[in-house]
Amino acid sequence: MLGFVYGVAAMGLTLIWGVMTVINLAHGPVIALGMFGTYLLFTHLGLNPYLALVPVAFMGLIAGFVIYGTAVHRVINAPHLSSLLATFAVNMIIIGLGTAIFSTSPQNIDFPLGSLEIGFLTIPYTRLLATLGAVLFTAALYLFLYFTRPGKAIRAVANNRRAAELMGIPSSQVLALSFGLGTMLAAVAGGLIATFFPFTILSGGPYELKSFVICVLGGLGNPLGALLGGLILGGLEGLIPAFMPVSWVPVVEFGLFVLVLLVKPSGLLGAK
């Protein structure tokens, strides 16, 4: 179940990587911002957390435009280190401001929906709805990328930026749009996670690391792979505790991560 939500967060990361080969280190804080966006809308305006996802997604898109315009655009052709550090600087700014405003005490969205019982399985409705939301967003992204003009432009730029420019595609706008979409997915994933786990401004970090693992599992730059990787990781987190103590889960996750990078850096689905 969680796997779908992880998958959405990772898709954001992998989309940005696929289009502009930038690893977005500001991904975690954006996830945390998504959590806080949902939280604020819920507690102050009484908005249903699932309806709140729509404005949160929109804010994520805007945040992406802003980050792209201020931090990423100038270093997009520079060596990797520059873009890594530029996005990390954004990470520090968001976390710094967030800590000053929200402090680091844990918050919680109190919105229980009961749970569904199938035989001996008990599934909370929040998880079911989160899964549904994740699937809907994935489907929407797929339709957007494959059946609309801006979506096709994104894929063209990802494929070959210079050729796309020659065909009259305004690549800067397309890059800004894809960065916005990437952060939008992160914000949505954050909003979904917020409905079942307590969170602080710092809790984006672990999900960012998980997103790296997932992206590499599925192949960097491959949205479908990201979803698959998310499912695998979610499955692992459910299965491993059956064999060994829970605290070993990260050892297995990151061990697998390094192993996949070494053996098959193009990921399980092997995009190019």
Place this chain on the structure above:
Amino acid sequence: MKSWRQPGFWLPLVIVFLWGGIVLVLRQDTVRETAFTVLMFMALASSLNILLGYTGYVSFGHIVFFGLGGYTGFYLISEQGWPLLPAALAGGALSGVIALLVGLAVLRLRGAYFALATIGINEAARAFVSNFGPFGGATGLFVNFSAYEKYGGAGQALWTTFTFLWITTLAVLVVSYLVKHSRFGLGLQAIREDEDAAMVMGVQAPRAKTITYVISAFFPGIIGTLYFFKNGNVEPGDAFQLHMSIEMLVMVMLGGMGTVLGPMVGATAYQGLRGYLLTSPIFKDLHLAVAGLILLLIILFVPAGAVGWVRGRLPALRRVLE
């Protein structure tokens, strides 16, 4: 190369030598603590620079060697009763061996894939150590106070640790300079510019990269042991902070990558800035945001770092500011 005649060789060494010497003469605890932190980051940033600045490989999880070396040295001191110096060297040696094994595999990756793999290694090591019995698991290890007795009590032991760190920092700077100006270093810089072309020209890239990785992992191992010995305890959260790893990168960038003096300048500037922001009444809540903003401005507008910028502007100083 007659490096002892070059002003660029002596400048960083003399600065660090005088500074450490003054601290030892003054013998004030607060001065020593400040100097310890800055010297530590100087040495860490410089050893990272040997890999990052000369070969262009971005190691995002370099702190893993600091943690692993620190854990090993600390274990030897507190559980096996080793003296500090051999324990620190053993910590460094273990870091080097692990770097050799890891490097043989990971250094085949390039660019962002390498950066991601180093993050993965750091997280895997942290998770592993948290579960590893002899190293105390998630709670870590505590030093037995009798270990300090050998050095004439805890207060005196801190001074000994500082002296070792001072010598280590000098050693890192010497190695950094020698690597940069050797034939080997020229090969590394060729790898940085274009690895394939360098290989065509006869640079044995895989071997050179692995050796460099080992060198740049050895010193953090030593420094880790010294640092955790000074602190008196070691735990996974402190030893493998990804955040500190990135701070090292920031320092190298601030000062200018690929220069000997750069990481020194960067470490001092970053520590000074952080100290100022943390204590100033206006910025103390926002220190992280302000530091991030400054970092962003530097990356966007002065990508060569402070030393690189000065070298670009004033060619006359190039022989002095290596």
